[in-house]
Amino acid sequence: MLCVHKTAPFVSTELLWTQALFRRFPTGYNLTMVRFLMVLVALALVGGAVYAVFIRNDNPAAPLGTVTINNKTFQVEVADTPLKRERGLSGRDRVGGAADGMLFVFETSAAYPFWMKDMKFPIDIIWIKDDRVIGISDSLEPSTEPVPSSYLPPDDVNYVLEFPAGFAGKYSIDKGAEVAINLTNAK
Numbered sequence: 008m009l010c011v012h013k014t015a016p017f018v019s020t021e022l023l024w025t026q027a028l029f030r031r032f033p034t035g036y037n038l039t040m041v042r043f044l045m046v047l048v049a050l051a052l053v054g055g056a057v058y059a060v061f062i063r064n065d066n067p068a069a070p071l072g073t074v075t076i077n078n079k080t081f082q083v084e085v086a087d088t089p090l091k092r093e094r095g096l097s098g099r100d101r102v103g104g105a106a107d108g109m110l111f112v113f114e115t116s117a118a119y120p121f122w123m124k125d126m127k128f129p130i131d132i133i134w135i136k137d138d139r140v141i142g143i144s145d146s147l148e149p150s151t152e153p154v155p156s157s158y159l160p161p162d163d164v165n166y167v168l169e170f171p172a173g174f175a176g177k178y179s180i181d182k183g184a185e186v187a188i189n190l191t192n193a194k
Contacts, residue, residue: 123148
């Protein structure tokens with residue numbers, strides 16, 4: 008007599024999970040769910056890109072100080088760290104918030120070069136040494152060159168003001184004008 012033992016075939020755990028998953032939902036639902044998840048991921052990527060390019064501001068407004076020239080006081084953003092000075096007004100459509108311009112503060116006097124990298128609007132640069140305007144570079148246009156031109160002060164400076172183009176003329180700011188700078192609110 009022939010005796011045959013029936014043994015269960017070997018089935019992997021992975022196969023069991025796959026079968027359980029597909030038995031749980033109808034086949035069409037699984038394909039629809041996969042497509043839905045792919046669309047959801049694509050929308051998240053597009054949304055993140057839109058946020059990064061159009062909404063998020065990597066160069067927010069800096070704290071405000073005041074600069075008085077010709078008895079007229081202006082609110083200015085203060086760029087007093089290497090990172091703030093490097094960013095300056097780059098990438099912005101205009102000077103931010105309540106500020107009229109941006110004041111670059113340097114600990115030591117030197118002939119610091121300035122360029123219009125990633126600028127989106129024309130500016131006036133006012134070069135200041137201690138408490139006097141020593142030069143003005145007015146109506147400087149944004150550069151479209153990969154490496155924009157640099158602008159240098161006529162002598163060493165310890166402050167540099169950037170205002171929208173035409174500002175120096177509008178407020179009669181000339182070489183030799185006395186300057187008072189107050190940074191107490193900028194810290």
